[in-house]
Amino acid sequence: MKYLQFALRNNELVSIYDVSNGLACDCVCPECGATLIARQGSNRTYHFAHYKSEECEKGIETALHLLGKRIVEQTKRLFVPRIPGIEKSVGKVTEYDEAIEEKRIDGSIKPDVQLRARMNLWGAGLVLNVEIRVSHAVDDAKKYKLLELGIPTVEIDLSNISTDYTEESIEQLILCGKNTKWIYSPRAKQYFIEEWLCDIKVSKLKYGKYYWVEYCPLNEYKTVYGRWWGELKCHDCGCADAISPVKILKCMGKLKGIDLEGIEKIEKIVRERGLLKSVDLVVNGEKLHREFCTYPIFKGNELIYDSEYGKF
Ligand SMILES: [Zn+2]
Known part of the structure; x- marks a missing residue:
């Protein structure tokens, strides 16, 4: 069991071993500010207890x-x-x-x-x-x-x-x-x-020294110069993001845990925005013709579609 062993006296943190016993300790709980009583008995570990109030859960953590x-x-x-x-x-x-x-x-x-x-x-x-x-x-x-x-x-x-x-x-x-x-x-x-955005793919494109967001499937983010605005939003958004050493942020249309529905959603958006291209694919020996977007799609960390390399 954990005990509260540090408390505040006149706003200073003090140890249970440096105060008088009982209410004379003149201490309050670092979390809730309630009056504490010092228990320096011989049977148990010295500790502070809340006096006439419930022990609060976060007192020990805060101390x-x-x-x-x-x-x-x-x-x-x-x-x-x-x-x-x-x-x-x-x-x-x-x-x-x-x-x-x-x-x-x-x-x-x-x-x-x-x-x-x-x-x-x-x-x-x-x-x-x-x-x-x-x-x-x-x-x-x-x-x-x-x-x-x-x-x-x-x-x-x-x-x-x-x-x-x-x-x-x-x-x-x-x-x-x-x-x-x-x-x-x-x-x-x-x-x-790279540590934070562990599944990013560094864009090979170089647009200069500006930060920017493009191809956002949600159509919410605009090009923003000189700020991290886009990156923060994209991180929260859960769509793919990529950042290069030249500070480009490029949405790759990844959706968290993407499934067929997710792919179709991206297809729909890129179709509306004229980003689609026709692709002939062979999947499990079967020829498929699909229209697809012009940027990579990930399923978790796995690249499932990359127009640049034609992988699928
Ligand atoms: Zn408390």
Whole structure:
């Protein structure tokens, strides 16, 4: 069984071992704000209990989240893993000069902690966003924002740690880096794009330096210059998307779990938009003549139709 072992006293996170027993602990629940009573009996593990109110489900999670944040803020030290996709990158314990609290960070991205190092000899300052995970992972919308802003971000996953954790054990975990991974590094942009959109096919077309969406079967997205707008929408949409190193987004008409109905839907749309072409196919020895769209179609990760190569 899990116990609440950290609570808030005057807005500061305190351990059950650093407070007075009973109501004299003067603590509230980090999640619901209810008054807590410290139970420091000899029979059971020391813990906080809600006083005259129901135990709330998320109290323990929230306390762990605050604890992880506080350790990073205070030590300004963590193991930063090697950046995937960068050959010469190595993981190491890195120390920063300053930790910026969540509420002091400007802009639409609010990491749990932002670490900053002063300018080095080459005049470059280092910034690292740190997310502490206790339940939800960083969502896709946030990932795209990171991509747009180019902010290096790591996640420390505390969601599955053993329940008998202490402040020291969490600090050790943060320093050994076992549960730390990169969410995004601008040094490996292409790697992360591919990681997120694992079934993308890189378009061979080069249209220049603009972002854009074309051939959207839903006919909803227009060409948009210089923004990630299209990519976000397409990701949510569930249709196929492809992105090239030159920032082209090309809808390939993939529908999630496509079936005959899905293919017919795409056929109908492309017919209306004049994108169809006639194709002679041989399937299982049988000759078929079909009209088909001029871009690839996927079923899950499997390419089932590619006009460029004539595969089916
Ligand atoms: Zn509570």
